[in-house]
Structure formats: structure tokens, C-alpha cells
Amino acid sequence: MELNAKIPPGPLKDKWSFYKDHARLVNPANRKKLEVIVVGTGLAGSAAAASLAEMGYKVKSFCFQDSARRAHSVAAQGGVNAAKNYKNDGDSVYRMFYDTIKGGDFRSREANVYRLAECSAQLIDQAVAQGVPFGREYGGYLNNRSFGGVQVSRTFYARGQTGQQLLLGAYQALMRQAAAKTVTLYTRHEMLDLVLVDGKARGIIVRNLDTGEIERHSANTVILATGGFGKIYYLSTLAMGCNASAIWRAHKKGAFMACPSWTQVHPTSLPQSGDYQSKLTLMSESLRNDGRIWVPLKPEEKRKPNDIPEDERDYYLERRYPAFGNLAPRDISSRAAKERIDAGFGVGPQLNAVYLDFSKAIKEQGKEKIKEKYGNLFAMYRKITDTDAYSEPMMISPAAHFSMGGLWVDYELMTTIPGLFALGEANFADHGANRLGANSLLQACVDGYFVAPYTVSNYLAGEIHAEKLDADAQEFIDAEVRVRAHLGKLLAINGTKTADHYHKTLGKLLYDYCGLSRSREGLVYAIKEIKKLREDFYEHLKVPGTEEEMNGELEKAGRISDYLEVAELMCQDALTREESCGAHFREEYQTPEGEALRNDEAFCFVSAWQWQGEDKEERLVPEPLHFENVELTVRSYK
């Protein structure tokens, strides 16, 4: 199968307009006959569900939390990008497009990225209209700041809780539609399988997590907006419930997975302090605007940070990347931290952290100003570590964070299964091999508010005469049988190890061999170990209770059974890409100075993977990337 990205014709800047001008429309009278399933109520899912419902489609919205408002988008702190050029510092749609393409290490599609930049201004307008209280200047106009990887100020923020405020805007839009009865909400429902009829996505199987009931839902199209799977590393910045199950089960039904090994490691997380730990907390990257990152010049330094004089500190980012300094992109900053930590200069009880120091900024701007900008982050730091970061530096460390990989989608955000769309972090699009800060909230929102309404309608225009499907069709019955069998299998093992045990073991393996740096040898080893772990899982897992009731352990076990398969594909993907790019650093491919060495000759493509069946190797289908508007340069932040 050849992959067709369906990029519209014409010059880059006119492609999206061209698409919109030519997309097919659905008559309002027909819209109410068409049903749409949206899985996920994060920014991508809520925005899509609200927008499509408002257009008149019948929408069913699903999430596993107890309220749509709690989707993981709520946790994003730093901000959202938009090329508004309010600061008159030379920003433009083209510049944002260029920064994003370069930030992604030239491994994303020009047309998608351009559209992202183009729609960004509109998103700020939309959010303000919904009542999102973005930061304002004293004159009453919107304020913004700069974020890692760019030299202009284009990041809009609502204190350190931008994701929360954007999500509340989208959630409120969704609740408005729910009140109007154009959306039916199914909270505490987890999608466990996708149903295809005649090769098209026509429904899902879900489990009601409060009662254990299995339900079948049919529709004319299915949209997955189920977020990222960075939690596969166990210790990550993600919420406990984040998972890959929905996209993985769609993958096994024919949707290609793209670039699964590209996981962003975030440089400013709190370090791990012990084995009992369940997650790592992110400190917003915006802190790098005023905080300076350093480690002691002497290895295993015992002195307190404030007792180490200036000339015995190594501001390694400022030293190595003078042009961007502390604002170097995430992949570069994370790797530089790992390099110092591995070389023995790490700080903290576990020697696994670096300092993020505000003393200079406090001296120059005053404590009050810093408090106003980052007060809640300092408060959060205090709550977790019991330390006052106004008087001594914070300790930070890299942590798994964002999945650049996900379901392969074309320009319309449709997967390789007709009628199945993937939005937001669940798809692979737009970020290439590395995501710039504040582009993810943007992508999730743009996908949901501005892209899906056109592309999903374009698809549905061809489905007006599709037969009405009821959920008793044989395909639904078969899918339900398989779902029940899988749940039954997990419960029947009745072994001696908990689901968390497997998750932790898998996470550690991935961290060590498919994390910040990878090597052929390590990946080959990891694949072998993952296979063994998977066998062990099906022999020794213990899940108490039954299927017909609320059962948190059964939920976990289901997600981990999928993670154990995703992990292998991640390593496989990393193994085949014999170059270093963005978040993917293959030790064999680096410059003498230790910087990533890309290979455009051989690897300028998206790795899409096709499922071949249980116990069969997945098939690699490359989608070549064509660059007509930018020159592939070496990414330098020096």
C-alpha cells in the first residue's frame, strides 16, 4: 500500500484555502442524520465534538475520567503559540512555520505545519471569545512570552495554567452542546475496540468503568482524540491514566502507526526521588526564560548550591549554545543535561538533577516580578520538595513527556482506515521528530476547532446515503466477543505480580534503551526483553475482582497489555532509523562534538508501520517527505 498524504495543490500559503474552497459540504438537513463518535475530551476531542455538534451532527463524546473537564490537557502549564506579531518582533506565519519545521528537525510535512501556523492566530481569537483569561499588558492588550527553540515572543499564557484554561473553554463549549442535546456524554467509558464495517470505521466497543458493562456504539465516523502515550515510560510527566489503547487497537484493525519511537523528553521536570514514585512532575518550560541552568564544575560536589561561587559553576547551555542559551529546544537541553549527569556532575540526593537558578533574575527584576510570572510554579515546587526556590535554585531533570508519534494521518487527519480520524497528540502530524514548546496545545485545538469541521464534513458528504447501522450487526458482536475474551484472559491468569510491576519494569527498559539515547545493541536487547516480559505478564499477572464491576486494576492491566506491544514497535522503529534527529538520538550517529547527525539522503521520510498479525513483524511503509519551501539545513542553536 502506497501512502497518500492528500496534500492540496498550489503554493504553500494557499493550500488550506484551496482545501476549504473545494471540500464537500453536507446540507444542514442531512447533518442531523449523521452520527459522529469522538473518543477523548481533551482539547482536540472537546473542540471537535463541540464544533461538529454545533454544525448539526449528532455527536457522542467519550472519556475515561469522571468529567470531560479532567482530560489531561488540563495539566499543560506553559502556553500556546500563535503568530500574532503583537510584539512587533518580526513574527509571521512563515516564520512560525519555519521555526516549527526546523524545530522538528525537518521530519514533518510542510503543508501540515504551514496550516498549523496559519490557524494559530484564529485560535487565540476563539479562546478569548470563550472567556479564556490570558495574561494581559497594563494597556489591556494580550501579553506573550518566548519559549524554547524560538527567538520571538509568540507564546500566549494564562499564568502557569494555560492548558487548564483552554480546556475549560473547550469543555464549556462541549457542555453548551450537551445542554442543547446535540452531544451525548459518556464519561467513565473506555474504548476497548474499533469496529469496521465494509472496511470503514463504523463504531466502537466501550466498557462502562463504573459498572463494568460492555456497550456497542455505532456511527458514521469515529474520531480518536485520545492523547499521548508517554506514560509508557511509567515515570513521565503524564497523568496516570494516559494510554495507547485506543490507537493501538485501531492499529491492529488497519490504521498505520507513525514514528512511535519519537517521544519527547522534557528538560524541566522534577527529578525522581525514590522507587515508590508514581510520576514525575513537570515544571513549566517558561521558567527557562528567567532561570539559568547550571551544574557544579567539580563532580560530586557536596556544597550547597548557594555556597558554590560563580566561577565554579558550569552554565553548560549558555556555554554550548550561546545564541539560544537556556532557551535551547527541549531535545538539545535534555540531552545536554543527561550528558552532564552521566559525566558525574549531577546534583541532588540521587545525583540525577541540574540546577535551575533564579537568583540573577530576582536580583534584576525583584522577587515580586518573578512571583507574578511564576508564583504558582514556585508554590508547587515547594509543596512537592519542601524547598523555597526563591532562595535557592530548583533541581530539575529530564522526563518522558510528549509522543510525537501516533496514528499516521493524511492532510485531512484521516488514518489509513476510511472514516477513522485521529486528532491532537494521538496522531503523529505536525511536530516532526521534536515538538517545540507551546505547539501541542495549539495543534490539539487547531485539529479540533478548525481542521476536523472541514475534513470530517468532507468525508461525511460521501456517507449521506450510507445504510443506517445498528449496533447489533455481526461486526459489533464479533468485536464485543473479542473484547470480553481479552478481559477474561487477564482476570484468569491469577498470578503473583501486579500490573504496576510490569508497567515499572517496562518503563525502566524503555528509559534505558529507547529513551534519551539509543543504540543498535541496546534496542536489540530491549526487544528481546520486552518479548520476555510480555510472556511473563500473561503467566504471572494478578488482577483481583471481576469484569462486571468497577475494577481499577483491570483497567490498568488492559492498558499495560497494550503498552507491552507498543513498546516493541517503538524499539523496532528506533532501530530502523539509522540517524539522529530531534528526540531520536542514535549513539552511532553523532558529530565529533556530540551533536545529532541527521541523514537526509536515506531517512527523509515518515516511518509508518502496518500491523501484520500477532507474532509477525510489522511492515515499514515509508512516506517520503518533500521540501519545496525550506532548505534542509543542519539544525544549529549555537
Place this chain on the structure above:
Amino acid sequence: MKINLKIWRQTDAGSPGRLVDYELDHVIPHMSFLEMMDTLNEQLILSGERPVEFDHDCREGICGQCGMMINGRAHGPIPHLTTCQLHMREFKDGDTIYVEPFRGKAFPVKRDLRVDRSAFDRIIMAGGFVSVNTGQAPEANGIPISHEQAESAFDSAACIGCGACVATCKNSSAALFTAAKIAHLAKLPQGKIESRKRVLSMVEQMDIEAFGHCTNTEACEVECPQDISVLNIARMNWEYTLSKVLK
């Protein structure tokens, strides 16, 4: 350190619940309260018992899911903190800790420590939004909003919908939650236009959901992890009276 736990166990809304004793021997002060609960659950699973069901997700104080009563207080002994942000260093070796679900008629228990807070969603459905269609919003800088006004709207908008205010209120009132949304939107020009209609329908929905009345005890503000001020309630009452009078 050693910790004795008395945890509320209840199979479902219809069954009676009771406090069950558990003992944990190796609790590390740096653990969060939820990590301590994970440790207990690990122990229970391995010994063949059902683990304790509790709600949580982000574990960083922002999703609003991890509510429980700890020694009789919503989210535990420290003011303005979610349970996931509470650490075991706040307790002493040998302490006995009572862990119960959030209370309130409008928050029925689903199982163990999990309660049903969907009443909050229905309050938002009753008007907690700006009626704007997607796709065609006007230029964001078209309506200036003063810095102070935006910050003040943010103070109200920061509510995470956790329900601690209800759980701690002797009347199980949802006034702080509802008032926060009413104030957030009323403080911004975009939301101001609908504020009279909004306050009437949201207050009415609170009554339908069987939340109690606010009698100004102000316990809610003390427990609120986002430090939402009771002044929001004053603002709601003012908006409400105004709307009634001008109706």
C-alpha cells in the same frame, strides 16, 4: 515510618460502608499520600484482597480528581492542597489516619473513596459558558481587558472542580464552585452579556442537584486547593439579586 489506616470501604452506592483497619510499615516521608495508598493497594492485591478504589489522575494538583476526607478534612490537614500534593512528611510515625470519601448528598459514593461528582457538570451545562460559535471569533485584541481585570477573572477561573468545598461545608453547598464560574465569566466582557440569565439558571441547577444553601461559614475557602475566595459567593449573590430585581 509506621502508619495505621482506617479506610472507608463500600461496594456501591446501595451497600452499607464501614471503616476497615490497615497497617503499613515502611512509609517514606517523601511519598505523596496517593503513593502511600498505592503501596497499600499493592499489598492488598498480593494478599488476594480488593484494592481500595480512589479517584486520581494527574497527581499534580490540577485535574481535580483526587478528593478524599483525611482525618475529617477535605484533602487532608494542610489548607489549599489537593490530596495528591499532600506528602507523608506531614504525618508522624505511628499515626492513625482516617480516610473517607467526600461527603454530600449530591455526591453519592460509587465505590470505596470514589464519589459521583457529575452534578458539577450539570451546573456548568446550565449556563457556565459563553454562547459563542466556533470558527469565526473576532480579533482577540479587539476588546481590551485591563491587566487587573484579567487577573481577577483568572483567580475565579482557576477552580479545578474537585468538590472539596462541598465536602467540607456543613450544608454541602456548591456555592463556591458555582460562584467561581459565575464570577469568572461576569468579570470578562465576553461573558458579561449573558450573566443575568446565567446566574439564575446555574443557581436553580444547584438546588435541583440537592446541594445545600450557603450560610457563610467560609469553611470552603480554607480547604479550596485553588484558594478561591468567598468573595466570589458575594459576587454571585449580588448578580443573583440584580437579575431577580431586573427580571
